[in-house]
Amino acid sequence: MRSIINYLKEIIFGVWSLLKGMKVTGSYFFRPGTIVTQKYPSNRKDLVMFDRFKGEVVMPHNEKNEHKCTGCGICELNCPNGTIEIISKTIITEDGKKKKAIDKHIYRLSMCTFCALCVKTCPSNALAFSQKFEHAVFNRALLIKTLNKPGSQLMKGVE
Amino acid sequence: MEEKEIITTPDEEQEYVINMGPQHPSTHGVLRLLVSLKGEKVKSIQPHVGYIHSGIEKMCESITYPQIIHLTDRMDYISAHINNEAVCLNVEKALEIDIPDRIKVIRTIMSELTRLQSHQLWWACFGMDLGGLTCFFYGLRDREKILDIFEETCGGRMIVSYNCPGGLMYDIHPNFQKRVKDFIKYFRKILPEYDQLLTGNVIFHERSRGIGKLTKEDAISFGVTGPTGRASGFSCDVRKHEPYSAYDRVQFKEILHTEGDTFARYIARIDEMWESMNIIEQLIDNIPEGPFAVKMKPVIKLPEGEYYQRVETARGELGVYIISDGNKNPYRVKFRSPNFSNLSVLNHIASGFKIADLVAIGGSLDLIIPDIDR
Ligand code: SF4
């Protein structure tokens, strides 16, 4: 007799515990807004990423197509996996002196680990992170980028 | 026609060997378990590791100390921040740098947030392993809120790289405190829902109570740490025994259970979530003022010698052992990863149980495979 009572008790408690769980899921059924995290990609148009988000490394240029990179190579040195390659050239300044300047700042997005060491250690703050995160391309070669724009120059006053 | 003789072996010797993994949803990564079965019962388990061995320890020998940080993110990627902290603490200890209180407090808050989101993800996956798919959605929804906090302050969601030797990469975001407080308020309401959904569930009880018992003696001899060890009564919380960062100034309980079965491991983690929230609440309102990083030399060189630092990650004790020969690269780096020791106990606790229980036991160990293969 006792075992039958225990058996029935177990069944009732079991069903009760399941109902308790279903109360939770059932309540969300009527307020689905609280369970959705993000409706990507349908919210793509008004999706704003946080301004510190590390999407990819870029070199900001001003409206006169000038950047701040002096071509010192510190970012290349600090990058842990050889993502950055600095190709420098020698230019002759207005007062006739020879000077090292950046020719190409090559950045391989496919290798970047977003450690932010390059951005942090650049002495002239030439690098920054952009918030772009949709990086898929059809050809891997497209992931090798030149960060300084063609024809760009060093900003005045940056040494 | 000649009749072939059918060779039969006595019943006891018959065993059926199957591969669980390397691609199996319940191993949460590329872990291959060679399981020999007798009927439905597990006779023995042989873990085969190394499928995603990334050679992190070896790589560390050829890069500088600040560069090591980003590699440790990729070991136990669910507690990335705590791994970062371990290396930073070790380097700072070697250089005998005094770290300002602000950094210590922020690091502690971040570590506890990391622990929280790790346990949330574990809860989500554990529920899913045992057939409760709803848990997965709820767990990930709440984890998303912490990841947003990380994203706003650190710029990364899982791979945060927020620590650097001597402090932090950036100061906390102006919204940080408000967001964390909002989250704690929100999650204190949500966590009882987890209990209603899974903890009290009768099917879950049947599948976890008394399954995969680990005794305290075995936990100690296998080196099982973290919530898994503490569920067996092994007091191994590094935060308590060897406080680092700001853990010496907060009040919290070390969660200890004695049953040592799958259910105890589950409850231990749920209780740890409550404790993590307590710790964060004690610190979030009084983050001291000060710099967010100490000025370091551009090239960090550790003095010759051996250095060791332990921290408590979400899965157990992580030890970082650095041998320096005075150069800018370490001579040798060794990580004592919690998951490796926790995996070693699997054969011991799962043999004798049914194959379906293996999923529950494996899930309750909360293994992260890149940390095993580092
Ligand atoms: S980006 Fe900065 S660190 Fe890199 S070469 Fe240019 S100036 Fe130097």
Ligand code: SF4
């Ligand atoms: S973020 Fe790190 S990996 Fe990427 S380019 Fe900069 S230093 Fe290299």
